[in-house]
Amino acid sequence: MFLDDSLAFTLNSLDRMAQRRSDAEWLARQAASAEARHLGFIGERPLVVLNPLGGLALYSLPQSSVREPVFLGCEDGEKPIFASQLPEEQDLSAFGEAVKAIDLRSLAMQSILPPAMLGVLAQARTLLHWHATHRFCSRCGVASEMRDGGYRRHCPACHADHFPRTDPVSIMLVTRGDHCLLGRQARFAPGMYSALAGFIEPGETIEEAARREVFEEAGIKVGRVDYHSSQPWPFPANLMIGVMAEGLSEEITIDRTELEDARWFPRAEVKAMLEGTHPAGLTVPAPFAIANRLVRRFVGET
Ligand SMILES: [Zn+2]
Structure with missing residues (x-):
């Protein structure tokens, strides 16, 4: 495993002392x-x-x-x-x-x-x-109390314990031969395209979530899904799980409620987007985001 300083939030200098904090x-x-x-x-x-x-x-x-x-x-x-x-x-x-x-x-x-x-x-x-x-018990509604240095809340009335949540998100770069699928949401900076992403639902694997989201948002069928890397994303509690996904079909059907655009981009064009030399000014997310790392994997830089 390698550590990449440029991927934000993935390095943490602290020993969490998880074995002591309940004392x-x-x-x-x-x-x-x-x-x-x-x-x-x-x-x-x-x-x-x-x-x-x-x-x-x-x-x-x-x-x-x-x-x-x-x-x-x-x-x-x-x-x-x-x-x-x-x-x-x-x-x-x-x-x-x-x-x-x-x-x-x-x-x-x-x-x-x-x-x-x-x-x-x-x-x-x-x-x-x-x-x-989460100040109140979700079981009985009474105000709960912080315990274990903040890694638990305890209800004094019904004695339920509640634990901090982390919400997993599958973020996938779909590739097919010499092309990869990138999309943009209306809220993105002008000209920026990124890997598709979506929350993993209860009872769903990372792979199933990747296949479902790509089909829902872009109408592309996905086969093999391989884990690449992950990134805590504290806005507020996500864990981005980056995967490379194999596209099995080519015709894009965009879900306009999710995406403004989605396209297959050839490798050479993606390189230009990474380097900031794309003739139309198109870009990909900056190195602090995991989408950048997935895109660099596609062009052979990682
Ligand atoms: Zn309670």
Whole structure:
């Protein structure tokens, strides 16, 4: 297996300490430690500090601002890292002039944080979003309580335990001979085409989801499906599962509710889209997204 720094959210510098975080006393000691760092989020935007040399670093909240922190893990084996959601109306100037809230997608696109920090932020963002939207027991409706550093919520009334969710998405590059199938949604940047994708449904395999989505969106029959790689995608809780898929038919029937366009692109044209030299200005997603890696696999670059 190889690690590619350019694929956002796939590297994480922390040891999650999953075997320790259910020990409430141990967790309390970590939170009180002088080494503890508390990341802050406003909505889905982490707080960063612009340092004098022009880069960005994650901002560590003062202890007084920490609210219902989730435990992310330990850095270098001993420094505990937590994350808290701050109120939308939080006055950032209270933390200093250089502190900004910048959305995760921008941080990933601009590669201005070390790659291993992006993975930490993805973990934090997904966990915080789950707590913000799952405050009550889904079985009996009573307010639930955070446990295990944020990896569980417990209902004090019916004793049900609830766990953070991850939503798997199949993203597939369909190929047929020297062509691959790319589509675009109306919300994409002008000229950008990408691999097709869709949520995996309950009781469905990754392969079945890939075949179903391609047939629904583009009317193409798919045969063999091979796993390629995966990427956490914290908007809010997806796991993108990248596959290469073999197209068995050629005639495209576009589902206009999903796609604005879908086409078979020859390999040479896809290379130009990757390199930014396409004569019509067509492009593919940037290297921070898994679709880019699938496309590079098709043209033989990975
Ligand atoms: Zn309950």
